[in-house]
Amino acid sequence: MTTPQQPRAQWLGRWGFVLAATGSAVGLGNIWKFPYITGEHGGGAFVLVYLACILAVGVPVMMTEIAFGRRGRGSPIDAVRRVVTESGRSSAWSLLGWLAMLAGFMILSFYVVVAGWSFSYLWKMLTGGLAGSGVDDMVAIFVANNENPLNLGFWSTLVVVLTMLIVGRGVQAGIERSVTWMMPGMVIMLLILIGYGMTSGGFGEAWRFLFSFDTGSLSSDGMLAALGHAFFTLSLASGAILTYGSYLPARASIVRTTFSVAMADTLVALMAGLAIFPVIFANGMDPGEGPGLIFMSLPLAFQAMPMGTLFGILFFVMLSMAALTSAISMVEATVSWLCDNKGLSRRAAAWGTGIVLWLISTMAMLSFNVGADWTLLGRHFFDWLDYLTSRWMMPLGGLGMVLLAGFVLKSETFRDELGLSPRWHALWLFMVRYVSPFGILVIFVDALGIARIEFGIHWPWLLAALALATLIGELASPRLRQALAG
Numbered sequence: 001m002t003t004p005q006q007p008r009a010q011w012l013g014r015w016g017f018v019l020a021a022t023g024s025a026v027g028l029g030n031i032w033k034f035p036y037i038t039g040e041h042g043g044g045a046f047v048l049v050y051l052a053c054i055l056a057v058g059v060p061v062m063m064t065e066i067a068f069g070r071r072g073r074g075s076p077i078d079a080v081r082r083v084v085t086e087s088g089r090s091s092a093w094s095l096l097g098w099l100a101m102l103a104g105f106m107i108l109s110f111y112v113v114v115a116g117w118s119f120s121y122l123w124k125m126l127t128g129g130l131a132g133s134g135v136d137d138m139v140a141i142f143v144a145n146n147e148n149p150l151n152l153g154f155w156s157t158l159v160v161v162l163t164m165l166i167v168g169r170g171v172q173a174g175i176e177r178s179v180t181w182m183m184p185g186m187v188i189m190l191l192i193l194i195g196y197g198m199t200s201g202g203f204g205e206a207w208r209f210l211f212s213f214d215t216g217s218l219s220s221d222g223m224l225a226a227l228g229h230a231f232f233t234l235s236l237a238s239g240a241i242l243t244y245g246s247y248l249p250a251r252a253s254i255v256r257t258t259f260s261v262a263m264a265d266t267l268v269a270l271m272a273g274l275a276i277f278p279v280i281f282a283n284g285m286d287p288g289e290g291p292g293l294i295f296m297s298l299p300l301a302f303q304a305m306p307m308g309t310l311f312g313i314l315f316f317v318m319l320s321m322a323a324l325t326s327a328i329s330m331v332e333a334t335v336s337w338l339c340d341n342k343g344l345s346r347r348a349a350a351w352g353t354g355i356v357l358w359l360i361s362t363m364a365m366l367s368f369n370v371g372a373d374w375t376l377l378g379r380h381f382f383d384w385l386d387y388l389t390s391r392w393m394m395p396l397g398g399l400g401m402v403l404l405a406g407f408v409l410k411s412e413t414f415r416d417e418l419g420l421s422p423r424w425h426a427l428w429l430f431m432v433r434y435v436s437p438f439g440i441l442v443i444f445v446d447a448l449g450i451a452r453i454e455f456g457i458h459w460p461w462l463l464a465a466l467a468l469a470t471l472i473g474e475l476a477s478p479r480l481r482q483a484l485a486g
C-alpha cells in the first residue's frame with residue numbers, strides 16, 4: 001500500500017478529494033477559456049478533438065498523477081522522486097515535478113488577471129456599471145476596464161491576496177467548504193443561462209457551431225490548442241492534481257474519482273458553451289472575439305432577461321469563486337514544497353509565494369494597457385504565459401508522466417495504487433504506454449509541421465501506426481526500461 005513519509009494532511013470527508021479536485025478543474029478554463037478558444041478555432045471540429053483528448057489523454061494522465069501523489073505523499077518534486085526511487089530509478093525524473101510546479105505558477109500568473117476581470121464585473125454588476133444597450137457598449141466597457149493599470153491591478157492584486165489567505169489557512173478549512181455549495185450553484189446558473197439562450201433565437205446556430213463540423217480539417221494550431229486545453233481544464237501536469245492526490249486517503253478509489261472529476265468538468269464546459277454562444281449569435285457578435293468573449297456577451301444576456309441583475313450578480317459571484325478554487329490548487333504544489341523542504345510555516349510559504357506571484361502577475365496585467373506594445377514574436381507577456389504552459393509545458397510534462405508510469409516504474413506501484421482488476425489494469429497500461437503518448441506525439445508532429453494530419457483520410461494510417469508502435473514498444477520494453485533507467 002502507500003508509504004507515507006511523514007504525517008500529511010488528508011481530506012476531511014469522503015467527498016473531500018472529489019470536491020477539491022473538481023473545484024480545481026472547474027474554473028475559468030471551462031467558462032472563460034473553453035468558449036473563447038472554441039470560437040477562435042471554428043467550433044465543432046475543435047470540440048471533437050478536445051473531447052477525444054480528454055478521454056484518450058486527460059483521463060489516463062489524471063489517474064497517473066493522482067497515483068503519483070498518493071504513493072509519494074508530497075509535492076510533485078518530492079512525490080515523483082520518492083516513487084522513482086522506490087522503483088530503483090534515477091531521481092532525475094523529478095525534473096518532471098519541477099516542470100509541473102513551474103507550469104502551475106506560470107498559469108496562476110495570468111489566471112489571476114482573468115479572475116480579476118470576473119471580480120471587477122461582479123462589482124460593475126452590483127453598482128450598475130454594465131448599463132448599455134448594445135454589443136458596442138459591452139466592447140467599450142471591456143476595453144475601458146483594461147485601460148487603467150491601477151484599476152486592473154487592483155482586481156488582480158485582490159485575487160492574489162484572497163488566494164494566499166485561503167492557501168495560508170490550509171487545504172481542508174479553505175477548500176472543501178467553498179466547493180460544496182459552489183458547484184451545484186454554478187450548474188444551476190448555467191441552466192438558467194441556457195434556458196434564456198433557448199429563447200434568444202441563437203440557440204440552433206450555437207448548437208450547430210459546437211457539435212457539427214463540415215470542414216475537412218482543423219488547423220494544426222487548433223489541434224494543439226485542443227490538446228493543451230484538455231490538460232489545462234483538468235488541472236493536469238501543473239502540480240495541482242498531483243498535490244491534491246497526495247492528501248488522498250489510502251482507501252479511496254482513484255479510478256472512480258478521476259471519472260467523476262473529468263465528467264463534471266466536461267459537462268460544465270459544454271454547458272458554458274451552450275449558455276454563451278446563443279447570446280453571441282443572437283447579437284451578431286464574432287465568436288472569434290478572443291479573451292474578452294464572455295465578458296462582452298453575457299452582460300447582454302443579463303440585461304435582456306427578467307431578474308437579469310440578480311442572475312448576473314449570482315453568476316459573477318460563482319465565476320469568481322470557481323476561479324479562486326482553481327487558483328488555490330495552482331499554488332498548493334509550491335507551498336507544500338516550501339513547507340516540506342524549507343521548513344517554512346504554511347502561512348510564511350503562502351505569503352512568500354504570493355509576493356513573487358504578485359510581481360509576475362502585475363507584468364501580465366500590464367499586457368492589457370501600458371505594456372500592450374511589449375511583444376516578442378507577436379505575443380505579449382500574458383499570451384506567452386498562456387501559450388508556453390498550455391501548448392508545450394503541460395503536454396510535454398504529461399507525456400513524461402505517462403511514459404514514466406508505463407515503461408519505467410515497477411508495475412506493482414500502479415497495481416497497488418489504482419487497484420484495478422487485471423483486465424482493466426491492462427487497459428490502463430495500454431492507454432499510458434501507447435494511446436496517450438501517441439495522441440500527444442501526433443499532435444506535436446502535426447504542430448511542428450513535420451507531417452500534416454487530415455481528418456477522415458488519414459485515420460486508418462494513424463491506427464496502423466499505433467498498432468506498430470504497440471508492437472515495437474512491447475518488444476523493446478525491457479530494453480527501453482533499461483535505457484531510460486539512467
Ligand code: PHE
Nearest residue numbers: 025027028029030233235240
Ligand atoms: N483547471 C482550471 C480551470 O479550468 C485551471 C487550472 C490549470 C487549475 C492548472 C490548476 C492547474 O480553470
